[in-house]
Amino acid sequence: MASYSTSEFKGGLKIMLDNDPYVIVENDIVKPGKGQAFNRVKVRNLKTGRTIDRTFKSGESVEAADVMETSMQYLYTDGDFWYFMDPDTFEQIGAGEAAVADSIKWLKEQDMCEVTLWDGVPLTISVPNFVELTVTETDPGLKGDTSGGGGKPATFETGVVVRVPLFIQIGERLKIDTRTGEYVSRVKET
Amino acid sequence: MSEDEQQSAMWRPSADLAVLRLRAELLAKIRHFFQDRQVLEVDTPALSHAGNPDIYIESFCTQYEGPEGLQQLYLQTSPEFAMKRLLASGSGSIYQICKAFRNEESSRLHNPEFTMIEWYRPEFDHHQLMLEVEDLIKYLGLFAADQTIQTISYQDLFQRFASLDPHSATLAECQACVIEHDIHLSDTGTDETSTYNKDMLLAVILTHVIEPELKQFPFVFVYDYPASQASLAKIRQGQPPVAERFELYGKGIELANGFNELTDNIEQHRRFTQDLKTRKNRLQKKIDIDHNLIDALSEGLPACAGVALGFDRLLMLASGKTILKEAVTFSFDRA
Numbered sequence: 001m002a003s004y005s006t007s008e009f010k011g012g013l014k015i016m017l018d019n020d021p022y023v024i025v026e027n028d029i030v031k032p033g034k035g036q037a038f039n040r041v042k043v044r045n046l047k048t049g050r051t052i053d054r055t056f057k058s059g060e061s062v063e064a065a066d067v068m069e070t071s072m073q074y075l076y077t078d079g080d081f082w083y084f085m086d087p088d089t090f091e092q093i094g095a096g097e098a099a100v101a102d103s104i105k106w107l108k109e110q111d112m113c114e115v116t117l118w119d120g121v122p123l124t125i126s127v128p129n130f131v132e133l134t135v136t137e138t139d140p141g142l143k144g145d146t147s148g149g150g151g152k153p154a155t156f157e158t159g160v161v162v163r164v165p166l167f168i169q170i171g172e173r174l175k176i177d178t179r180t181g182e183y184v185s186r187v188k189e190t
Numbered sequence: 191m192s193e194d195e196q197q198s199a200m201w202r203p204s205a206d207l208a209v210l211r212l213r214a215e216l217l218a219k220i221r222h223f224f225q226d227r228q229v230l231e232v233d234t235p236a237l238s239h240a241g242n243p244d245i246y247i248e249s250f251c252t253q254y255e256g257p258e259g260l261q262q263l264y265l266q267t268s269p270e271f272a273m274k275r276l277l278a279s280g281s282g283s284i285y286q287i288c289k290a291f292r293n294e295e296s297s298r299l300h301n302p303e304f305t306m307i308e309w310y311r312p313e314f315d316h317h318q319l320m321l322e323v324e325d326l327i328k329y330l331g332l333f334a335a336d337q338t339i340q341t342i343s344y345q346d347l348f349q350r351f352a353s354l355d356p357h358s359a360t361l362a363e364c365q366a367c368v369i370e371h372d373i374h375l376s377d378t379g380t381d382e383t384s385t386y387n388k389d390m391l392l393a394v395i396l397t398h399v400i401e402p403e404l405k406q407f408p409f410v411f412v413y414d415y416p417a418s419q420a421s422l423a424k425i426r427q428g429q430p431p432v433a434e435r436f437e438l439y440g441k442g443i444e445l446a447n448g449f450n451e452l453t454d455n456i457e458q459h460r461r462f463t464q465d466l467k468t469r470k471n472r473l474q475k476k477i478d479i480d481h482n483l484i485d486a487l488s489e490g491l492p493a494c495a496g497v498a499l500g501f502d503r504l505l506m507l508a509s510g511k512t513i514l515k516e517a518v519t520f521s522f523d524r525a
Contacts, residue, residue, distance in 0.1 A: 058294075
């Protein structure tokens with residue numbers, strides 16, 4: 001089993017603690033004048049997202065977490081699992097609801113996502129910062145009102161509801177920021 | 191700044207020119223300070239046939255290709271051994287400003303190569319030497335001349351900031367103290383099975399709980415350490431026995447370590463041998479111990495106190511910086 005010594009510790013390194021995969025967020029070395037040095041690290045649990053502190057004796061080793069990130073294409077869901085495909089090997093994997101989590105509302109078939117795999121099983125799914133979605137439902141706006149002031153709710157094909165300017169019509173493709181859940185712009189059809 | 195720009199700026203010094211000017215000014219003042227007190231400046235080899243067996247310090251090793259084949263050499267981790275040989279040969283009070291090298295992680299407060307001010311005072315004990323360190327700090331204008339730097343014993347320090355008597359506490363009490371302060375160790379064994387011995391737990395409490403509290407002091411001396419943390423200090427018998435050692439902290443950062451020096455060559459040899467045995471058990475690098483030092487001690491090291499001060503850290507505080515590399519001309523990543 002691969003392992004890392006504390007001297008290899010740095011932000012981003014993925015390690016196993018208490019049987020869960022973690023990523024190192026911060027690594028601080030503390031050392032009294034004469035005596036044992038310690039690595040004081042902040043680590044984030046890759047399953048729960050929770051951040052904890054842990055202190056290691058410098059020189060200790062810790063098991064590496066077999067965690068990798070890969071770009072995969074979202075295919076479909078059967079209600080229990082969300083299926084993704086590796087665009088190079090065409091290999092398909094199913095991610096459970098816990099892994100997909102908040103990304104569900106942005107997942108559109110064919111879109112590329114970053115999938116974090118732990119021992120080959122999807123741990124988390126990250127959607128791109130910006131997605132393009134089509135409006136399926138919204139109150140008809142006032143024609144000619146381009147001020148955008150106030151706005152109104154619009155429902156998209158994935159089911160997500162986002163506040164959009166008053167002039168947006170059903171059937172329009174819009175660019176949305178998934179980090180803030182805010183409307184960015186119309187997408188010019190080419 | 192983009193990553194490319196950052197990379198191309200790596201040729202520049204990591205410290206501002208203003209800090210480098212202060213660096214030169216402080217070094218000049220330090221030389222004045224010692225000249226006034228008739229302490230002799232010396233210059234000993236940075237490269238030696240013998241290394242430091244201290245189990246918590248790793249040396250840089252290299253090899254000399256001589257006519258007799260390869261010879262193992264070590265970059266000094268401090269000039270201590272060579273300076274003690276000078277003391278044993280009758281040098282009297284001496285000081286040195288030199289580079290020391292430690293094969294350790296570089297971090298916010300560590301650079302593998304650093305500048306050390308080390309000095310020895312025959313006839314001084316560790317309390318007298320603390321007073322002289324205080325004089326130097328004041329001479330450099332880093333502390334008000336009419337005030338006194340606080341001193342606190344290791345025992346009082348732990349009682350005050352961690353409610354623990356470091357001398358009488360059992361392993362279980364140290365473990366309870368660590369847990370009480372919400373520190374999560376890599377090894378959660380809570381009895382004798384833990385890989386953290388008592389000294390390690392005291393070090394955890396010192397670095398995690400107490401040092402942050404010391405930030406409130408511009409400077410503070412801590413003295414009289416547990417005998418188990420003596421290193422090269424004399425142990426004073428008593429209840430409990432303590433190592434006559436001190437540390438200077440500035441804003442919670444360790445700046446200097448001083449000893450009432452061990453002068454007993456048999457005891458010195460015993461501690462070296464113990465360190466070598468521990469290194470072997472821990473699969474650490476084997477170190478050639480300094481027989482010249484043992485011989486010098488058997489000839490007779492005068493009773494003396496000595497201290498090593500990390501100059502880069504002192505400069506860092508003096509210039510109001512919080513990262514060591516900003517007090518070093520070219521930090522390790524640019525060296």
